Each structure stands twice: as structure tokens, then as C-alpha cells.
Amino acid sequence: DVKVTQSSRYLVKRTGEKVFLECVQDMDHENMFWYRQDPGLGLRLIYFSYDVKMKEKGDIPEGYSVSREKKERFSLILESASTNQTSMYLCASSPPWTGNTIYFGEGSWLTVV
Amino acid sequence: EDKVVQSPLSLVVHEGDTVTLNCSYEVTNFRSLLWYKQEKKAPTFLFMLTSSGIEKKSGRLSSILDKKELSSILNITATQTGDSAIYLCAAFQGAQKLVFGQGTRLTINP
Numbered sequence: 351d352v353k354v355t356q357s358s359r360y361l362v363k364r365t366g367e368k369v370f371l372e373c374v375q376d377m378d379h380e381n382m383f384w385y386r387q388d389p390g391l392g393l394r395l396i397y398f399s400y401d402v403k404m405k406e407k408g409d410i411p412e413g414y415s416v417s418r419e420k421k422e423r424f425s426l427i428l429e430s431a432s433t434n435q436t437s438m439y440l441c442a443s444s445p446p447w448t449g450n451t452i453y454f455g456e457g458s459w460l461t462v463v
Numbered sequence: 464e465d466k467v468v469q470s471p472l473s474l475v476v477h478e479g480d481t482v483t484l485n486c487s488y489e490v491t492n493f494r495s496l497l498w499y500k501q502e503k504k505a506p507t508f509l510f511m512l513t514s515s516g517i518e519k520k521s522g523r524l525s526s527i528l529d530k531k532e533l534s535s536i537l538n539i540t541a542t543q544t545g546d547s548a549i550y551l552c553a554a555f556q557g558a559q560k561l562v563f564g565q566g567t568r569l570t571i572n573p
Contacts, residue, residue: 393506
């Protein structure tokens with residue numbers, strides 16, 4: 351079974367803190383994604399990566415950065431957390447386009463106070 | 464700009480009813496359309512549709528894609544309380560990005 355693991359499930363951080371959200375997948379997938387999910391807005395793509403050290407901006411990259419130093423790990427970084435970044439963050443991975451779906455982690459609930 | 468729009472955003476029905484959820488898309492280099500069900504955690508995969516007019520079925524759920532109309536529907540017959548969830552539609556586009564709609568929150572009352 352494909353496993354996408356988000357190490358932090360629930361976090362509470364203060365405004366201005368630096369936040370790291372880690373995601374690891376065990377299926378040697380090339381593609382990895384970070385989404386945030388907010389009520390009424392669905393899942394919005396923040397960043398994605400199709401190879402090690404490669405990254406592409408999604409629809410809402412402002413206030414975020416990412417790191418992909420190893421194929422299995424894709425980190426989302428909030429350099430200076432703000433209250434409007436309170437959300438549920440979902441990591442996902444997929445092989446290159448083969449007609450397959452993508453695989454999600456369990457989600458990380460971040461509250462910024 | 465790539466866009467996926469779902470309707471309705473929220474739906475409340477009684478157990479046993481049949482529901483139809485709608486999804487329309489405008490994405491560059493469209494590859495396929497996917498449906499997910501999300502309860503309290505991560506979305507779980509339901510269907511992937513690549514060919515127009517071919518219905519996919521899984522139990523009481525079915526879905527079909529209309530590439531001419533750039534849309535898809537998800538049908539659920541004989542609904543049960545366990546069908547209560549957010550249903551997400553997403554379009555896979557050429558850059559291997561999955562673009563999601565806002566989701567439809569479905570509530571089934573006993």
C-alpha cells in the first residue's frame with residue numbers, strides 16, 4: 351500500500367514563527383504536492399514538485415516555500431506564520447502521468463494564534 | 464486560469480433519495496477527471512474518468528464524463544447516512560497538476 355506520512359497532525363504556532371510541515375512517501379513517486387483546504391474553497395495547490403530539487407508554484411504560493419532535497423520528502427515552510435494561514439494542509443504524491451490517481455497524507459491541522 | 468467548479472456547494476437529503484453532484488472544468492491540456500470522497504481525514508479516491516460517455520460504477524455510485532460540455536456528474540442512488548461527506552471533483556491537467564473544485568458537502572438525514 352502506498353503510504354504518505356505527514357509527521358505533524360496538529361500544530362499550534364504563534365504569529366511570526368517559522369513552521370515546517372514534513373511529508374514523506376514510500377512509493378518512489380516523482381511528483382509531490384502541497385494543498386491547503388479551507389471550508390468553501392476546496393483544495394488549493396500551494397506548491398508541487400516533479401523531481402528532486404525541482405519545484406513549481408501552485409495557485410497560492412505567497413507566504414510559503416518548499417524544499418525537496420530527497421525524492422521521498424517534500425517539506426512545506428511558512429517563513430513567518432500568520433493567522434490567515436490557519437488551515438488544514440494536505441500532502442500528496444503520484445507517479446508521473448500514467449492515468450493514476452494521487453495519494454494523500456492524513457493532513458496537518460495548523461492553527462496560528 | 465485553470466478552474467474546476469462544483470455545484471451545489473451544499474446538499475441535504477433524506478436517506479433513500481438519489482442525488483446528482485455536478486462538476487465543470489476548464490483546464491489546459493485536460494487529462495482526466497477524478498472524484499473523491501472526504502470524511503474527517505484525507506480524501507479517498509472514487510473514480511477516474513478519461514473517456515467521454517462511459518459510465519463508471521461502484522455499488523450505488525456512478526459517474527460519467529462529458530468532454531464536449533467539459534463536465535461530469537456523480538450519482539448516488541439509495542443514499543445512506545454513511546454517504547454524508549464532502550465530495551471533491553478534480554481535473555488532472557497536462558503539467559501533472561490536479562486542480563480541485565470547492566467540494567459539495569452532502570448531508571444525508573435518516
